[in-house]
Amino acid sequence: MTVTFVESSKLPTPWGMFVMHGFADSSLDKEHVVLTMGEITSDEPVLARVHSECLTGDALFSMRCDCGPQLQAAMHKISIVGRGAIFYLRQEGRGIGLLNKIKAYHLQDCGADTVEANEQLGFGADMRDYSILKPMMDHLNIESLKLMTNNPRKVKALEDMGVAIVERIPHQTGRNPHNAKYLETKKGKLGHLFEDDNDAQS
Numbered sequence: 188m189t190v191t192f193v194e195s196s197k198l199p200t201p202w203g204m205f206v207m208h209g210f211a212d213s214s215l216d217k218e219h220v221v222l223t224m225g226e227i228t229s230d231e232p233v234l235a236r237v238h239s240e241c242l243t244g245d246a247l248f249s250m251r252c253d254c255g256p257q258l259q260a261a262m263h264k265i266s267i268v269g270r271g272a273i274f275y276l277r278q279e280g281r282g283i284g285l286l287n288k289i290k291a292y293h294l295q296d297c298g299a300d301t302v303e304a305n306e307q308l309g310f311g312a313d314m315r316d317y318s319i320l321k322p323m324m325d326h327l328n329i330e331s332l333k334l335m336t337n338n339p340r341k342v343k344a345l346e347d348m349g350v351a352i353v354e355r356i357p358h359q360t361g362r363n364p365h366n367a368k369y370l371e372t373k374k375g376k377l378g379h380l381f382e383d384d385n386d387a388q389s
């Protein structure tokens with residue numbers, strides 16, 4: 188795995204000015220970005236979101252999942268404190284890719300849940316590899332994270348790689364009638380921690 192820094196630029200957004208750092212991942216032929224705001228290199232843990240690419244949710248306004256609202260909420264929370272980082276990892280469809288995710292959605296349209304659909308396609312429930320994160324953190328001199336996530340397996344996977352996570356910050360938002368079953372499956376089969384049935388913006 189070789190992740191190398193390429194360039195940084197400004198990225199103005201509705202939540203303020205971020206700096207966008209681009210990285211090339213030669214082993215997967217992928218391009219990742221990290222959005223940062225404020226001074227992130229001090230010892231103080233960095234408010235962070237490790238966000239897995241979801242073209243449908245992040246860019247196409249899909250209501251099948253909660254990814255788009257989660258991304259926007261993370262940018263909003265970071266803008267409030269004026270300091271943080273969003274690692275936007277190109278792990279579409281929990282690592283199976285966009286076209287396989289569409290196949291999985293088709294199976295879900297026919298009654299499977301999100302885990303069963305992956306399994307029917309011959310994949311594990313979650314195929315993500317977070318090892319790309321550490322070289323990006325090292326390049327940016329980010330030492331420890333306050334991680335916005337509901338997924339304890341993500342926290343464990345990062346900690347097992349040596350990423351210091353000082354706090355997990357619940358990140359519930361974007362529930363709607365189209366993703367209610369999906370969120371229940373994430374809670375029941377993937378261990379996601381949802382505090383109640385309503386959005387709990389924190």
Ligand SMILES: Nc1nc2c(ncn2[C@@H]2O[C@H](COP(=O)(O)OP(=O)(O)OP(=O)(O)O)[C@@H](O)[C@H]2O)c(=O)[nH]1
Nearest residue numbers: 239240241252278279280281288291301336337338
């Ligand atoms: N294979 C598959 N991937 C999905 C599906 N719905 C969303 N995804 C992908 O799931 C990834 C996001 O993972 P989630 O399980 O929603 O959440 P998480 O990142 O593990 O946890 P949080 O940090 O709490 O958001 C993105 O890459 C989405 O493209 C689905 O039905 N099938």
Ligand SMILES: [Zn+2]
Nearest residue numbers: 241244252254
């Ligand atoms: Zn999504």
